[in-house]
Amino acid sequence: MLSIFDIFKIGLGPSSSHTVGPMKAAAAFSGCLNDLGVLPQVKRIAAEVYGSLALTGLGHGTFDAILLGLEGSLPHDVDLETLPERLEHINSQAQLQLNGTHTIDFEVARDVVVRYSDSLPKHPNGLRFIAYDENEQSLHEQIYYSIGGGFIVTDEQFGKPPTDAVSVPYPFQNMADLLRICDEEDLSIAQVVVQNEAAISGEKPLAVRRRVAAVAQAMFDCVERGLQQRGVLSGGLNVKRRAPDLAQKMQALREAGQLNTHLWPMIYAMAVNEENAAGGRVVTAPTNGAAGVVPAVLYYFQKFHPLAAPRAIEDFLLVAGAIGILYKTNASISGAEVGCQGEVGVACSMAAGAFSAVSGGTTAQIENAAEMAMEHHLGLTCDPVGGLVQIPCIERNGIAAEKAIKLAQLSLLEDGFNKKVSLDMVIKTMLQTGLDMKSTYKETSLAGLAVTLKQKAVPISVRVVEC
Numbered sequence: 001m002l003s004i005f006d007i008f009k010i011g012l013g014p015s016s017s018h019t020v021g022p023m024k025a026a027a028a029f030s031g032c033l034n035d036l037g038v039l040p041q042v043k044r045i046a047a048e049v050y051g052s053l054a055l056t057g058l059g060h061g062t063f064d065a066i067l068l069g070l071e072g073s074l075p076h077d078v079d080l081e082t083l084p085e086r087l088e089h090i091n092s093q094a095q096l097q098l099n100g101t102h103t104i105d106f107e108v109a110r111d112v113v114v115r116y117s118d119s120l121p122k123h124p125n126g127l128r129f130i131a132y133d134e135n136e137q138s139l140h141e142q143i144y145y146s147i148g149g150g151f152i153v154t155d156e157q158f159g160k161p162p163t164d165a166v167s168v169p170y171p172f173q174n175m176a177d178l179l180r181i182c183d184e185e186d187l188s189i190a191q192v193v194v195q196n197e198a199a200i201s202g203e204k205p206l207a208v209r210r211r212v213a214a215v216a217q218a219m220f221d222c223v224e225r226g227l228q229q230r231g232v233l234s235g236g237l238n239v240k241r242r243a244p245d246l247a248q249k250m251q252a253l254r255e256a257g258q259l260n261t262h263l264w265p266m267i268y269a270m271a272v273n274e275e276n277a278a279g280g281r282v283v284t285a286p287t288n289g290a291a292g293v294v295p296a297v298l299y300y301f302q303k304f305h306p307l308a309a310p311r312a313i314e315d316f317l318l319v320a321g322a323i324g325i326l327y328k329t330n331a332s333i334s335g336a337e338v339g340c341q342g343e344v345g346v347a348c349s350m351a352a353g354a355f356s357a358v359s360g361g362t363t364a365q366i367e368n369a370a371e372m373a374m375e376h377h378l379g380l381t382c383d384p385v386g387g388l389v390q391i392p393c394i395e396r397n398g399i400a401a402e403k404a405i406k407l408a409q410l411s412l413l414e415d416g417f418n419k420k421v422s423l424d425m426v427i428k429t430m431l432q433t434g435l436d437m438k439s440t441y442k443e444t445s446l447a448g449l450a451v452t453l454k455q456k457a458v459p460i461s462v463r464v465v466e467c
């Protein structure tokens with residue numbers, strides 16, 4: 001059974017599949033060399049990058065992420081402050097500390113091999129690492145795939161169920177299971193998830209809640225950083241960071257009594273997604289491209305909702321995480337597989353269900369909110385301009401955050417029992433819609449707004465997108 005901490009991973013922008021995943025793969029490989037006892041014999045590493053990772057890697061920090069991963073850094077703990085200095089050191093000295101302990105020569109131009117026109121067979125985001133000894137003999141070799149949302153698998157693991165599955169007290173495959181468990185055991189969704197997470201991690205429920213609170217804090221930090229950073233995002237589109245100015249204008253209007261709080265969730269989400277596009281510290285929710293929706297709704301809840309309290313904030317993420325698990329288990333959270341409905345649509349569904357829950361919603365109302373949020377994202381394509389996670393992604397997160405709150409509020413006005421469409425039905429429909437979707441609308445930047453804007457004017461190179 002998946003953990004909610006698989007859905008909410010503290011990492012860095014701009015991409016869960018193109019930054020977080022490659023860093024984890026490189027760190028896994030260097031750790032593996034240590035476990036095999038061959039680390040001291042390694043003279044050189046070749047990092048081969050394929051398909052979508054090759055095409056977009058430079059603009060999205062994939063190659064830098066690999067260097068840092070080879071040194072043993074992981075997305076959740078890499079120090080973003082010292083990152084430019086470390087990269088400068090590796091490049092200028094042509095050396096890196098493999099697994100943090102063993103110095104090897106490393107020339108990026110020679111040792112990062114970018115296979116622009118090749119793909120590995122199982123997924124567009126492929127990497128192969130090879131460790132050589134002083135005689136240029138291979139000591140160890142491994143293929144990894146970065147399969148979306150920061151998840152990585154080895155070639156051997158691809159498509160197989162995890163072998164280290166832990167049994168949990170309340171296993172659920174779908175929403176029907178979850179509703180039945182809550183009803184039979186007289187538990188809330190948050191309580192079910194806490195018990196399962198305690199079994200998965202071997203921790204006490206209180207420790208699980210502490211970890212959830214740390215995720216919430218990371219989200220809040222991201223919103224607050226995003227509200228302060230100005231400037232232009234890198235990548236060539238010349239997109240200005242808008243969240244700080246918009247927040248200032250909103251505050252002024254509010255103080256003048258001319259505006260209520262309605263637009264705040266939109267601005268909080270934009271703050272997170274601008275931070276993501278700038279390579280800052282973000283939490284996947286469920287991906288980097290869709291990382292603004294859940295934090296925005298949660299930040300809005302803790303700032304403005306009368307029921308906001310530390311436990312309710314934890315419950316929000318426990319419920320949102322459970323809904324994310326349903327999508328990951330039964331459909332997809334990858335734009336490459338099902339379009340943006342699987343990223344921003346899923347994030348909206350998670351946030352709507354969670355907001356309903358912490359506003360006092362019953363399990364039926366929570367389900368209804370989550371279902372409506374996906375129902376009205378069905379068919380949403382992925383067409384980011386220039387392959388960057390900026391246009392339309394930043395505003396799109398804001399709109400989804402607004403929508404999540406409205407649908408949660410709507411769910412609370414009814415009992416949730418008269419609906420025609422269940423959450424399980426809409427998840428199944430989302431998957432089928434994604435499979436039917438033309439491939440140019442799934443992380444290629446070869447259709448939609450990406451093409452229209454390119455035709456219009458700007459010298460935007462079309463790249464394969466990552467999110």
Ligand code: SF4
Nearest residue numbers: 289335340382393467
């Ligand atoms: S449009 Fe594509 S790149 Fe942008 S948020 Fe949606 S899935 Fe991610």
